[in-house]
Amino acid sequence: MLHVRISVTADLSDRVVALLTEDPAVSSLSRIRGASVRPIGDLVLADVAREAANDVVERLRSLGVHKTGSLQIEPVQAWMSQAGYEADRLAPGSSADSVVWADxxxxxxxxxxxxxxxxxxxxxxxxxxxxxxxxxxxxxxxxxxxxxxxxxxxxxxxxxxxxxxxxxxxxxxxxxxxxxxxxxxxxxxxxxxxxxxxxxxxxxxxxxxxxxxxxxxxxxxxxxxxxxxxxxxxxxxxxxxxxxxxxxxxxxxxxxxxxxxxxxxxxxxxxxxxxxxxxxxxxxxxxxxxxxxxxxxxxxxxxxxxxxxxxxxxxxxxx
The missing domain is CATH 1.20.1080 (Glycerol uptake facilitator protein)
Incomplete structure (x- = not known):
């Protein structure tokens, strides 16, 4: 499981949240409105199955998140979540074998x-x-x-x-x-x-x-x-x-x-x-x-x- 931290401008925030909401590989999602000072906007936090990280990152890049804000990816050492287990199970392949190209x-x-x-x-x-x-x-x-x-x-x-x-x-x-x-x-x-x-x-x-x-x-x-x-x-x-x-x-x-x-x-x-x-x-x-x-x-x-x-x-x- 990977933790994704996104600082996004206000005009892109809704699109980012919609993209992550629709993706079954995202097991948890939070948005803190107005928490980002640079850029001025929101802070979006998500947990993503490692096997699906490349696809999620590429779709976020296509929105231009990295150009006006920032995108951080961190490994989660230990986690307990039924939703996370289901997201990891549904994503094809093994998390140990997956390659996160951004990393x-x-x-x-x-x-x-x-x-x-x-x-x-x-x-x-x-x-x-x-x-x-x-x-x-x-x-x-x-x-x-x-x-x-x-x-x-x-x-x-x-x-x-x-x-x-x-x-x-x-x-x-x-x-x-x-x-x-x-x-x-x-x-x-x-x-x-x-x-x-x-x-x-x-x-x-x-x-x-x-x-x-x-x-x-x-x-x-x-x-x-x-x-x-x-x-x-x-x-x-x-x-x-x-x-x-x-x-x-x-x-x-x-x-x-x-x-x-x-x-x-x-x-x-x-x-x-x-x-x-x-x-x-x-x-x-x-x-x-x-x-x-x-x-x-x-x-x-x-x-x-x-x-x-x-x-x-x-x-x-x-x-």
Whole structure:
């Protein structure tokens, strides 16, 4: 169940209330006249079955509610309502499987914003990855993977393609490129300092590293793992049942590859640079493609569910 909060101008208030009243997916509805100061108008509150949220939101957008007022959507953690149960039962599909596109799109914009927090996390994660490579420590590699914030921007690329938000695609691509570039430069500078101090030698970079050799030796499994992990990650982001993101972070070799590129640049080891760069490109490409395909399938499935809902409502609008 989702809670919808609408600040609407007085001239649209009656139309909004009528729209929500007629929809069987709306289990409760309230209007507080004159409660909205900006915009001047009413405050409308409604509980909507998650499965029907996209249709309700699109119909509200068609009225222009978002242009003159505001529309907020919040998940309801716990609720007790017979009317809510009936609305949830009548809406086709499962609430855990449904994708609320307004929420997914907003999250994509938030996760793909290039800010200092994102860049700092990228740098810290890549620094840890560089240390993990020098020490040949799988534990530190996992820590670097979990710390890296890049998956949100990768997932945003898929959202941008499915929703045709090309500005979002440009924003996400810029965030990824700048983030990795800055992280590699900072880690490379740290590696040069460690080299000057004698803490790290070229042998630490090119010597046998059985625990972290996968970072610079990509193969077909690198792409397959990236595809599977990204599909799981997108499902975790779009579903009401979240819990698989930590596994996604540990599965993909993006941050460790960036750390190895930085070490290769600092010590002039071309093989390390080439292998890790290829690993990074393979993982990012696989993740972006898988995210896009997963969202495309979800969009197709829920478009069909929305059509069934409209047909059912037309046959029995208040049943």
């Amino acid at each position: 997914v799109t907003q999250q994509a914009y938030d996760d793909s914003e290039l800010n200092w927090t994102y860049v700092i996390f990228m740098c810290l994660a890549t620094l840890i990855a560089g240390i993990a490579i020098v020490l040949d420590s799988q534990i530190l590699v996992i820590g670097a993977m979990v710390l890296g914030p890049e998956f949100g921007a990768v997932a945003a690329l898929g959202v941008a393609l499915v929703r045709r938000r090309f500005g979002l695609a440009k924003r996400a691509a810029r965030t990824l490129v700048v983030g990795f570039a800055v992280a590699i430069l900072v880690t490379g500078a740290a590696a040069l300092l460690a080299r000057a101090l004698g803490w790290v030698t070229v042998q630490d970079v090119v010597g046998p590293r059985p625990g972290t050799a996968f970072i610079y030796t990509p193969d077909k499994w690198s792409f397959i793992v990236a595809v599977v992990a990204a599909a799981a990650g997108v499902l975790s982001l779009t579903s009401a049942r979240v819990g698989g993101l930590s596994g996604v972070f540990i599965s993909v070799t993006t941050i460790p590859a960036a750390g190895n590129v930085a070490l290769g640049l600092a010590f002039g080891v071309g093989e390390e640079i080439w292998g890790s760069s290829l690993q990074l490109v393979i993982n990012l490409t696989g993740m972006a493609l898988a995210g896009w395909l997963t969202l495309l399938v979800q969009k197709a499935l829920w478009s069909r569910a929305a059509r069934r809902r409209v047909e059912r409502s037309a046959r029995s609008p208040h049943d």
